[in-house]
Amino acid sequence: MYAAVESEVWLVNGEKIKVAIVGSTGYGGVELIRFLWGHPRVEITSVISASSAGSLLTEGFPHLSEIVVQTLDGVDPAEIAAKADVVFTATPSGVSGKLVPELLEAGLKVIDLSGDFRIKDGSVYETWYKHTAPENGLLEKAVYGLSEIYDKKVEGAGLISNPGCYSTATLLGLIPVLDAGWIDPASIIIDAKSGVSGAGRGTSLMTHYAEINENLKAYKVNKHQHIPEIEQTLSWVAGKPVTVTFTTHLVPMTRGIMCTTYASLLGTYTEGDLIELYRGFYKGRPFVRVREKGIWPATKEVFGSNYCDIGFAADSRTGRLTIISVIDNIVKGAAGQAIQNLNLMMGWDETTGLKLSPVYP
Numbered sequence: 008m009y010a011a012v013e014s015e016v017w018l019v020n021g022e023k024i025k026v027a028i029v030g031s032t033g034y035g036g037v038e039l040i041r042f043l044w045g046h047p048r049v050e051i052t053s054v055i056s057a058s059s060a061g062s063l064l065t066e067g068f069p070h071l072s073e074i075v076v077q078t079l080d081g082v083d084p085a086e087i088a089a090k091a092d093v094v095f096t097a098t099p100s101g102v103s104g105k106l107v108p109e110l111l112e113a114g115l116k117v118i119d120l121s122g123d124f125r126i127k128d129g130s131v132y133e134t135w136y137k138h139t140a141p142e143n144g145l146l147e148k149a150v151y152g153l154s155e156i157y158d159k160k161v162e163g164a165g166l167i168s169n170p171g172c173y174s175t176a177t178l179l180g181l182i183p184v185l186d187a188g189w190i191d192p193a194s195i196i197i198d199a200k201s202g203v204s205g206a207g208r209g210t211s212l213m214t215h216y217a218e219i220n221e222n223l224k225a226y227k228v229n230k231h232q233h234i235p236e237i238e239q240t241l242s243w244v245a246g247k248p249v250t251v252t253f254t255t256h257l258v259p260m261t262r263g264i265m266c267t268t269y270a271s272l273l274g275t276y277t278e279g280d281l282i283e284l285y286r287g288f289y290k291g292r293p294f295v296r297v298r299e300k301g302i303w304p305a306t307k308e309v310f311g312s313n314y315c316d317i318g319f320a321a322d323s324r325t326g327r328l329t330i331i332s333v334i335d336n337i338v339k340g341a342a343g344q345a346i347q348n349l350n351l352m353m354g355w356d357e358t359t360g361l362k363l364s365p366v367y368p
């Protein structure tokens with residue numbers, strides 16, 4: 008519908024923008040390629056690897072043979088700037104913090120998928136991530152790209168810090184009810200579960216098949232690096248400091264995050280009230296879908312898509328609210344939201360290149 012109008016404008020106005028991807032051999036990078044291939048306003052001009060420069064991306068990813076024909080470029084900011092206007096850094100935390108300043112210096116716009124620019128207070132970042140923080144000016148400059156909430160700040164930004172996967176699911180589920188003042192901010196408990204692709208493509212004992220198959224593990228309890236990110240955003244929304252209890256679990260599935268969040272209600276609100284509140288809050292935001300009463304979302308219902316689906320249960324017996332929010336960690340939790348942010352940054356329709364239905368079953 009919008010696509011016809013948009014593409015006409017685009018054809019009249021000029022060329023596609025050129026994008027480069029650092030970390031193109033990782034799960035986030037490969038997912039960026041999958042979506043950007045179908046994006047009408049973007050051309051991928053450089054795929055970059057620190058360890059495999061000079062070889063073909065398709066040697067490791069034969070399924071992309073029709074899509075990427077270039078050899079992998081090395082990590083050279085001046086060379087990237089000569090080939091591209093915008094660069095996605097799908098690189099580990101600690102790596103992005105050092106590389107992004109050089110890419111900005113070279114004149115590129117940057118969308119960073121790591122945690123390095125999400126936390127505004129450098130000392131808080133250093134406590135949770137155990138890396139040296141990027142210099143404070145850049146932390147201030149980076150726009151926290153939770154697309155549905157900070158879209159106006161993302162528009163025209165030069166550096167976007169893409170949110171964490173767990174943070175995205177948790178925050179989209181909690182912000183409307185916290186913003187409305189319907190819950191006690193001191194009562195928030197988040198029970199979060201992720202598929203193993205959330206840990207990236209590298210192998211480890213944690214994600215080894217025999218260790219995770221037919222198994223369910225809690226990890227980083229009270230120590231997860233998304234805790235300060237979630238607390239920072241909830242504090243902005245509440246206008247006062249908010250702390251949360253947050254427990255992550257690894258589930259034997261490839262993709263998907265489910266966050267089950269509990270909070271005490273400050274009044275008598277029905278599920279109907281909550282559905283009305285959330286549908287109003289996310290009106291016109293196509294990637295957030297609010298379920299009908301008594302229907303809770305499942306990870307399969309967003310698999311491979313940029314949707315965040317949300318459902319509720321309000322318990323009049325305990326006075327507690329349960330919010331269930333699901334996303335695909337590599338799409339809405341990483342590459343999809345990064346492209347949504349590119350669209351917002353450029354002033355395009357936020358769904359451009361992202362209108363894919365979930366893969367089901």
Ligand SMILES: NC(=O)C1=CN([C@@H]2O[C@H](COP(=O)(O)OP(=O)(O)OC[C@H]3O[C@@H](n4cnc5c(N)ncnc54)[C@H](OP(=O)(O)O)[C@@H]3O)[C@@H](O)[C@H]2O)C=CC1
Nearest residue numbers: 030032033034035056057058097098099120121205207208
């Ligand atoms: N997986 C997920 O669900 C999510 C991931 N993220 C974040 O996105 C980022 C990418 O994650 P993901 O793709 O899963 O991770 P992967 O481990 O799958 O990939 C990371 C990539 O970074 C590249 N890399 C490593 N070191 C360097 C370096 N020094 N310079 C340049 N490139 C380097 C590696 O490629 P090569 O050696 O070829 O250069 C690798 O392909 C991380 O910060 C992660 O925390 C965020 C949300 C969700």
Ligand SMILES: CC(=O)N[C@@H](CCC(=O)OP(=O)(O)O)C(=O)O
Nearest residue numbers: 100121122171172201202205206
């Ligand atoms: C399953 C799994 O291991 N998931 C990762 C989340 C990845 C992520 O989003 O981490 P950043 O904040 O570094 O971007 C984790 O829990 O650390």
